[in-house]
Amino acid sequence: MIQTTARNTAESNHTSYNNDYMLEVSQLRKSYPKKQALQDVSFSLKAGTSFGFLGPNGAGKSTTMKILTGIVQADSGSVRLLGKEATKNPDAVSKYIGYVPQEITLYDKLSAYDNLEFFGEAYGVRGKMLKQRIHEVLTQTGLLDRAKEEVGTFSGGMKRRINIAAALLHRPKLLVLDEPTVGIDPQSRNHIFEMIRDLNREGVTIIYSTHYMEEVEALCDEVAIMDQGTIKAMGPLGELLENYGQKAIYVEIAGAHHLPEDPDVTAVRKEGSGYVLETENLHGVMQRLLRLASQHSWDVKQLEIVRPSLENVFLRVTGTALRD
Amino acid sequence: MRAMIIKELRLIRKDRRSFFFLLLMPILFIAMFGTIFNSGGGDSSSISIRTIDQDQSAASQAFVKQMQGIMDVKLESASSLNDQVDKMKQGQFSAMLVIPAGFEKAMKEGSPADIQLYQDPTAQTELAPIQAILSSISSQYREQKLTDVLLAKGDSKEQAEQALASPIQIKDVATTSDHISYMDSMVPSMTVMFVFYIMITMARRFFDEKKTGLLSRIRSTRVKPLQYLVGMWVPFILTVIAQCVVLFAFGHFVYDVKLGDVAALTLIVLSLSICGTGIGLGLSFLVPGEGAAMVITQVIAMGGAMLGGLWVPSYLLPQSVQTVGHFLPQYWALHSLQNIIAHGAHLGDVAGPALILLTFGAAGLLVAFFRLPGFLRSAAN
Structure with a gap:
């Protein structure tokens, strides 16, 4: 079983480096002329983690990823990849990291094959190995039969798949994906999800940036919530939901126009044909509701614990809705 | 790379x-x-001129024939002078030659036989080669006249030619072994x-x-x-x-x-x-x-x-x-x-x-x- 532990080095005040970590990011700062893009961003990933960066546009996700991949220089802080300082080992960065940018960065006038050949060689893969890898990634993307066609003729989803494939040719140990599913159809999105899950199962560490909660929930076992250049919360998905998710019960009673007051219920809101009751005492409130229903012969159609959502976590951590 | x-x-x-x-x-x-420029190799046969022969005599026709050996002569009818002048004003062409009536008569009398060159003053570049050709033809007529005078005085043909030969001779010396065309440049x-x-x-x-x-x-x-x-x-x-x-x-x-x-x-x-x-x-x-x-x-x-x-x-x-x-x-x-x-x-x-x-x-x-x-x-x- 792959150990998947992210730690917030800033919170734990952990300054020494550990070779067990695939990636250790410490105190990253970056500012642009009119904006502080990152402020003391720190986190560490063990090999095999599928790590999600969740945050709205402008939160600092892309800047973080560009620093990790050596495209942008941080003002201060450090990035260690497999125990080595990344800025001093740029070759290690390009060798071990595959970067999928937010934009579709392919040559429209070239075929899918020619695009992959270019990026493969740019990553240092040559000869027979390159041909074999191109064949493999085209198979992975389901586009082997379209290899010789110009990328410009592809649909958005197909381009996105080739966009990812271009970062896989050198068998990276860490795959950094910056919002790789923007503007594509559900079928292509599912295909991409499957590709990422397969890669993660093969041991590739994933960093996945998105502003879609459902994508993080579907793909990631570790999450960092970013807003305004800082990591607001970070940890295993279940832990975040447990710590920050609002506990609630959904109840639907036929003919009930209002519910009796309960001292443990902090808020009630109408949702569909029933009510959502927010409470920290889930079992106590449910027991009392069932007792009342039995006493008054209410027809209880539905009574269940509401699963805390990442959206709710985000709202509680940042104080704003994600898509604001 | x-x-x-x-x-x-x-x-x-x-x-x-x-x-x-x-x-x-x-x-x-x-x-x-x-x-445009290479078809004629840059020679004067690509130069054309409209000509109206109002004299319609043997002398005027001989003059036209001599011009035709050097450039493209487009003969227009004698009555179309005004129309042709209008066309020139509209910019359809830049020069026109008119041989007026009495051309042959003047030549026979030994008095100057006028030829009129109508020209568009805005097209001096195009006119220059035409004027040069006409000047050359005029010189040929003068040489012929002088030859006739010398022969009449009893000189032999060789003596006449020697007397009329220019004291200066210009020889073309190419700076390369091959002929250089316009397209070579x-x-x-x-x-x-x-x-x-x-x-x-x-x-x-x-x-x-x-x-x-x-x-x-x-x-x-x-x-x-x-x-x-x-x-x-x-x-x-x-x-x-x-x-x-x-x-x-x-x-x-x-x-x-x-x-x-x-x-x-x-x-x-x-x-x-x-x-x-x-x-x-x-x-x-x-x-x-x-x-x-x-x-x-x-x-x-x-x-x-x-x-x-x-x-x-x-x-x-x-x-x-x-x-x-x-x-x-x-x-x-x-x-x-x-x-x-x-x-x-x-x-x-x-x-x-x-x-x-x-x-x-x-x-x-x-x-x-x-x-x-x-x-x-x-x-x-």
Whole structure:
């Protein structure tokens, strides 16, 4: 079983480096002329983690990823990849990291094959190995039969798949994906999800940036919530939901126009044909509701614990809705 | 770097706009100038003049026949004088010759026989050769008259010819062993002018790479900044070499343009390629956008063509312009190409101009080298 532990080095005040970590990011700062893009961003990933960066546009996700991949220089802080300082080992960065940018960065006038050949060689893969890898990634993307066609003729989803494939040719140990599913159809999105899950199962560490909660929930076992250049919360998905998710019960009673007051219920809101009751005492409130229903012969159609959502976590951590 | 070069060559091959600017346009220009100026080899038979013979005599017809041996004479009816004058005012032609009634009679009487040359004062350039031809015919008539007088005085034909011979004789001495045609000068001029249009393609490619995020992505690979720069540059050098080869081959096979010493020609083509693309590199990293690059390229290509003697021979330009021309790569490129083609220059003779062209290219490369980090930073953000 792959150990998947992210730690917030800033919170734990952990300054020494550990070779067990695939990636250790410490105190990253970056500012642009009119904006502080990152402020003391720190986190560490063990090999095999599928790590999600969740945050709205402008939160600092892309800047973080560009620093990790050596495209942008941080003002201060450090990035260690497999125990080595990344800025001093740029070759290690390009060798071990595959970067999928937010934009579709392919040559429209070239075929899918020619695009992959270019990026493969740019990553240092040559000869027979390159041909074999191109064949493999085209198979992975389901586009082997379209290899010789110009990328410009592809649909958005197909381009996105080739966009990812271009970062896989050198068998990276860490795959950094910056919002790789923007503007594509559900079928292509599912295909991409499957590709990422397969890669993660093969041991590739994933960093996945998105502003879609459902994508993080579907793909990631570790999450960092970013807003305004800082990591607001970070940890295993279940832990975040447990710590920050609002506990609630959904109840639907036929003919009930209002519910009796309960001292443990902090808020009630109408949702569909029933009510959502927010409470920290889930079992106590449910027991009392069932007792009342039995006493008054209410027809209880539905009574269940509401699963805390990442959206709710985000709202509680940042104080704003994600898509604001 | 190999990957960069192959990728860029593939992209250039598929770029229709580059094909238009680099090959189609110059071939069209060469073909157009070739058709207009080369068909008659530059002789006076391509000069035409409308003529109205109001005398309709044997003498007037002999005069017309003599003109027809030298230029294209379009005879109009005697009554159409006013119509023809109106047409000339409308700019349909620039000169017209009228042989008035009484031409033959005046000749027989020994008094001056007038011929009227109607002319458009705004078309002096076109009129000059016509006036020269008419003056020559007039001289022939005068010589004939003098010969007749000498023969009448009892001189022999040889004595008469000797008496009329000019004390000055002009002999044509060609500075090359072969005959040089108009196209031998036109093809190098057009080639040099259109080489500099590669700068538009170069600037467009660099800004595309930056705008689309491709440059940023390439930076996450093993390609180093200098490899990127050279990897982008080399395909354009090869493209310009191919452009020159196609244009010279077109000139050679279609218009029989002489190529001279191929080794010397190769050196200049290579130097010109490095020069044009080197300046293109520098420009791409200096200007704020593709639009500015387009404008500056036009200024460099057209201005350089004008001042460098690509349109009008340098020696016909004012001295100050000639001096400015010496600071332009177009001048040195054309100068050396003409030396190879027209004067049989060899490698050693064009080494100097080649070095000057390479210096221009190196200057552009240097600018690009120093501007590259800023360009990469702006691409990343």
